[in-house]
Amino acid sequence: MHAYRTHNCAQLRAADVGQEVRLSGWVHRKRDHGDLVFIDLRDHYGITQIVTEVDGPAFQVIESLRSESVVTMTGKVVARAPEAVNPNLPTGEVELRVASATIQSQAQELPLPVFGDQEYPEDIRLRYRFLDLRRERLHKNILLRSHVIASLRRRMIDQGFTEFQTPILTASSPEGARDYLVPSRVHPGKFYALPQAPQMFKQLLMVAGFDRYFQIAPCFRDEDARADRSPGEFYQLDFEMSYVTQDDVFAAIEPVLHGVFEEFADWEGKGRSVSSLPFQRIPYRESMLKYGNDKPDLRNPLLITDVSDFFKGSGFGRFASIVEGGDVVRAIPAPGTHEKSRKFFDDMNSWAQSEGFPGLGYATQKDGVFGGPIANNHGQEGMKAIAEAMGLGPNDGIFFAAGKEAQAAKLAGLARTRAAEQLDLIDKKRFEFCWIVDFPMFEADEDTGKIDFSHNPFSMPQGELEALETRDPLDILAYQYDIVCNGVELSSGAIRNHRPEIMYKAFEIAGYTQDDVDTNFAGMINAFKFGAPPHGGSAPGVDRIVMLLADEPNIREVIVFPMTQKAEDLMMQAPSFVSEKQLKELNIRIAPQVVADLKAKSVDGVVDPAAG
Numbered sequence: 001m002h003a004y005r006t007h008n009c010a011q012l013r014a015a016d017v018g019q020e021v022r023l024s025g026w027v028h029r030k031r032d033h034g035d036l037v038f039i040d041l042r043d044h045y046g047i048t049q050i051v052t053e054v055d056g057p058a059f060q061v062i063e064s065l066r067s068e069s070v071v072t073m074t075g076k077v078v079a080r081a082p083e084a085v086n087p088n089l090p091t092g093e094v095e096l097r098v099a100s101a102t103i104q105s106q107a108q109e110l111p112l113p114v115f116g117d118q119e120y121p122e123d124i125r126l127r128y129r130f131l132d133l134r135r136e137r138l139h140k141n142i143l144l145r146s147h148v149i150a151s152l153r154r155r156m157i158d159q160g161f162t163e164f165q166t167p168i169l170t171a172s173s174p175e176g177a178r179d180y181l182v183p184s185r186v187h188p189g190k191f192y193a194l195p196q197a198p199q200m201f202k203q204l205l206m207v208a209g210f211d212r213y214f215q216i217a218p219c220f221r222d223e224d225a226r227a228d229r230s231p232g233e234f235y236q237l238d239f240e241m242s243y244v245t246q247d248d249v250f251a252a253i254e255p256v257l258h259g260v261f262e263e264f265a266d267w268e269g270k271g272r273s274v275s276s277l278p279f280q281r282i283p284y285r286e287s288m289l290k291y292g293n294d295k296p297d298l299r300n301p302l303l304i305t306d307v308s309d310f311f312k313g314s315g316f317g318r319f320a321s322i323v324e325g326g327d328v329v330r331a332i333p334a335p336g337t338h339e340k341s342r343k344f345f346d347d348m349n350s351w352a353q354s355e356g357f358p359g360l361g362y363a364t365q366k367d368g369v370f371g372g373p374i375a376n377n378h379g380q381e382g383m384k385a386i387a388e389a390m391g392l393g394p395n396d397g398i399f400f401a402a403g404k405e406a407q408a409a410k411l412a413g414l415a416r417t418r419a420a421e422q423l424d425l426i427d428k429k430r431f432e433f434c435w436i437v438d439f440p441m442f443e444a445d446e447d448t449g450k451i452d453f454s455h456n457p458f459s460m461p462q463g464e465l466e467a468l469e470t471r472d473p474l475d476i477l478a479y480q481y482d483i484v485c486n487g488v489e490l491s492s493g494a495i496r497n498h499r500p501e502i503m504y505k506a507f508e509i510a511g512y513t514q515d516d517v518d519t520n521f522a523g524m525i526n527a528f529k530f531g532a533p534p535h536g537g538s539a540p541g542v543d544r545i546v547m548l549l550a551d552e553p554n555i556r557e558v559i560v561f562p563m564t565q566k567a568e569d570l571m572m573q574a575p576s577f578v579s580e581k582q583l584k585e586l587n588i589r590i591a592p593q594v595v596a597d598l599k600a601k602s603v604d605g606v607v608d609p610a611a612g
Contacts, residue, residue, distance in 0.1 A: 004072055004104075010046025014093045016077045023048055023096060024072040024104065026134065027065050029115045037062055041073060041096075044139075049086075049095040050075075058101040068107040068114055068134070075099040122556075127570040129561055141558045144267060145546045149216055151263055152237050152542070155256040161214040161239060166201035168194060168218070173520070178222035180232075188587040194220035197539060199458070200524045202240040203496055206535040207527045212252075214239040216542060224565070227554050228488055228544055231567040236491065237545075240537035246479050246495050249536050250435060254279055257483070257490075257540065261431050264549045272429050279433040279483075287436050292330070292413015294439075297487030298432035300420040304412045305390045307331045307400075316377040319361075322402050329402045330412040331390060334419055338366040338395035344422070345372070348399060351418060357411045361400035368394040406446075417487070431485055431548065438462075439480040442473040442509060452510050455480050458524075459494035460536075461506060468505045483540060485548055493538025500528050 004024040012021065025043035039050040039062060050073055052058050058073070065071060075098040086092030111127075112120045114134045125132045132138055153163070172179045172193035179193040195201075197219045205213045217238040225231040237256075241249060258277055265272040280298070287294050290303050308328045311319040319329050337344065345362040352360035363383060364371040370383040378386075386398065399419065401411035420426050441461045443454035451473050459478040461467050467476050479495035497503050503525065507517050517525055546558040556562040563569050583589065 001074075008045040009041055009043040009048045010090055012048055012077055012091050012094050012096070014079060017079050017094060019077050020075070020099075021077055021096065022072060022074045023050075024070070026114075027067050027069045027071060027107075030062075030065065030067065038095075039065070039073075041071070042134075046090060048091045049080075049089075050098050051078075051095050052098045056098065058098045061101040061103060062098070064106075065103065066107045066109070068110060068131070069103060070105040070107075072102045072104055073098045074101075122564070123570060126556075126562065126564060129571050133560070138557065140268070141546070141550045141552065142560055144264065144550055145542075145558055145560075148260060148264060148546050148549060149235075149542060151260050152256065152545075153216065155259050156214045156237070156239065159212070159252055159256060161212040162210065163215050164205060164210070164213050165215055166195070166198040166205075166217065170195050170201075171523075173200075180220045180222050183586040183588055185585050196221050197236070198238050200521070202238060202537065203458075203498075203524060203535065204527055206240055206242045207530070207532045211242050212239070213241075213537075217539070222567075225563075225567070228547065230543060230555050230559055230562055231565065232563050235542040236539040237542055238537075238539040240535055242533040242535045244495070244534065244536050246437070246481065246536065249493065249495070249538060250278065250481075253483070253538060253540070254433075257433065257485075257545075260545065261433075261485075261549065265431065267549055270429075270551060272431055274431045275433045279435055281435045281437050283438040284436055284440065285438070288409050289330075292409050292411075292416055294436050294482065295484045295487055295489040296434065296436075297417065297426065298434055299427045299430050299486060300416060301425055302333055302335075302416045302420050304409075304416055305331045307386050307389065310382065310386050310389070311378070314378055314382060316374060319374075319378075319400070319402055327403055328405050328408050329400055330408050331386060332399040332401070332412055332415050332419060333390055333392055334362070334397035334399055335393065335423070335425075336395055337364070337397040337423070340364075340397070345397065345399075348415065348418065348422075352401075352411060352415065355411075355414060357401075357407070358403070360411065360415055361402065363398045363400075365392070365397050366395060374400065433483065433485050436482040436484060437480075438477045439482075440474065441476040441478040441480075441506070444474060450511065453506075456492065456494050457506065457510070458497050458503070460497045461502070465499075465502050465505060468502065468509060473509050479536070481538070483538065488544055488548060490544055491538045491540040493536065495534070495536035498528055498532040498534055500525055503528070 001022055004022070006021045007023060009023055009025050023041055025041045028040040028042035028047060031038045035054055037052050037054065037059065040047050041050050052062055073096060075096045077094050078097045080093060080095055110131065112124055112131060114131060117137070133142065169182060169192040172181065172191065173196065177196055179196065182192040182194065184190045184192060198215070198217050202213055215238050217236055218233055219236055220233050223231065239253065241252060254277055258274060261274045265274055282296070284294055287296055289306060292304055306328060307330070308323045311323050311329055314320050323329060345364060348362065349360045361374050362372055363375040365387070370380055375383050390398070392398070399415050401408045401415060440454045441459065442451050444451055455478065459480040462477045462479055463471065481494065482492050483490045497506065504514050504517060543555050543558060547555050550558050552558055561569070561571065568574070
């Protein structure tokens with residue numbers, strides 16, 4: 001018999017009754033029923049119930065066990081009594097009547113329980129992440145992550161992509177988020193950077209003659225955390241293709257994403273549906289108008305309408321002056337709110353103010369009669385015209401967001417989501433995908449008027465060089481796209497600008513010289529001068545994909561060892577001081593002001609000697 005186990009804790013069935021077996025695992029739960037003691041023994045695979053009498057040969061060992069101790073149990077498989085069968089466990093028809101038990105590792109008192117679903121403070125969970133990962137929900141999330149990555153890899157290979165690994169130590173780039181820098185010991189004063197993404201390397205692979213590349217790529221960005229973004233590092237399904245149009249990119253990646261989401265849509269019995277192929281395509285400007293953002297949740301049926309023209313010269317002076325001053329009024333439907341009290345609408349206005357906006361206007365409606373200050377000023381006929389344009393019914397209210405276009409769009413988008421949540425309109429049983437396309441190539445700074453790139457500077461402008469030379473920069477669109485699912489942006493992508501003369505001109509419009517381009521992007525621009533194929537790609541975020549499939553609101557719930565929002569690893573105590581010897585080898589000295597700040601924060605005025 002094996003030293004530790006003949007079976008795992010999910011294997012035993014009624015057919016195994018009478019066998020002598022050995023199991024090893026953690027003490028998940030212990031229950032004392034007087035003359036009998038029961039233990040739920042857990043391993044990676046599942047749970048088996050263990051039973052012993054108080055006068056049994058293993059009782060004294062079992063009695064001493066604390067929860068989460070590791071133990072090896074040997075005994076005979078017996079059938080449970082009919083009334084004791086647990087239909088929720090694969091092993092629920094049997095139990096192990098233990099003859100001997102060996103403690104492999106006795107657990108101390110736990111800082112958080114593994115059994116049950118109790119919520120614990122995040123700092124405790126992250127400090128003891130190895131315990132947190134034993135809990136059923138989180139354990140299953142990490143398994144799901146592994147299965148999703150395996151599925152993505154298999155589907156990409158089936159689509160004709162080849163996996164390559166790109167460098168982790170590279171050069172710092174002036175574009176994007178802040179880099180994580182790595183000092184060089186052999187080149188004093190110089191630094192490597194951890195890649196924010198394999199962007200330039202994957203494009204260089206296309207220049208090198210490889211046709212379809214992918215990798216499950218680690219990316220590193222020194223940026224703040226959000227619910228859907230982990231600080232420090234994340235993983236993406238990075239891919240690039242040669243000799244492709246935008247349509248070709250969509251046709252290649254849509255079956256991969258659709259297939260993965262269909263494969264795991266019923267994870268944990270959730271029974272969700274996935275939007276059909278091909279995914280809907282929504283131009284950027286249309287998305288900003290109808291949904292108030294460029295990552296719309298299409299499960300939400302509410303659509304925003306621009307109603308600015310209805311207030312020109314109207315009786316409602318406030319909105320009239322806003323529109324006549326060049327700004328806009330956006331309207332969000334509030335269906336079936338005729339039975340809602342005025343408090344519902346006032347609460348929405350208070351919520352908007354709490355988000356930093358001046359307020360959210362509204363009009364109530366019951367049986368075709370409008371109420372509220374806006375309706376009183378604008379009049380019943382004016383309100384009916386707005387309602388007709390919005391396609392409203394006789395009992396649908398309206399919310400209004402007014403002001404500068406960007407701010408009105410933002411408030412309208414947030415109010416659309418808030419209203420749908422308050423009215424329970426969002427179907428949680430669907431995955432709705434869409435592409436956002438036709439992003440503007442450039443944008444103007446509101447304060448200075450300076451033209452800069454609005455998105456990815458390496459995208460091919462629609463109309464190529466001719467558009468850059470003959471059109472207003474703010475009217476030029478790019479072959480640039482985002483893939484969005486349920487209001488979560490999974491990735492940005494583009495057909496790349498592979499021609500040096502177009503790249504130089506695009507950067508010139510944004511205020512950069514040819515020398516700037518040659519200096520900051522030397523590797524890529526030089527490669528393009530030796531024959532580059534048209535190419536494009538994208539990089540859906542693995543963490544966000546798993547977060548959606550696991551139905552988790554926070555990305556940390558699908559990452560094995562995540563950091564805190566302040567980018568700290570509480571378990572490994574990183575970042576940490578390093579020795580003075582290490583700093584000297586790297587020709588680094590900590591700034592005096594940093595040392596002073598550390599001393600001020602310390603309890604006794606002493607800091608690590610390496611910090612001095």
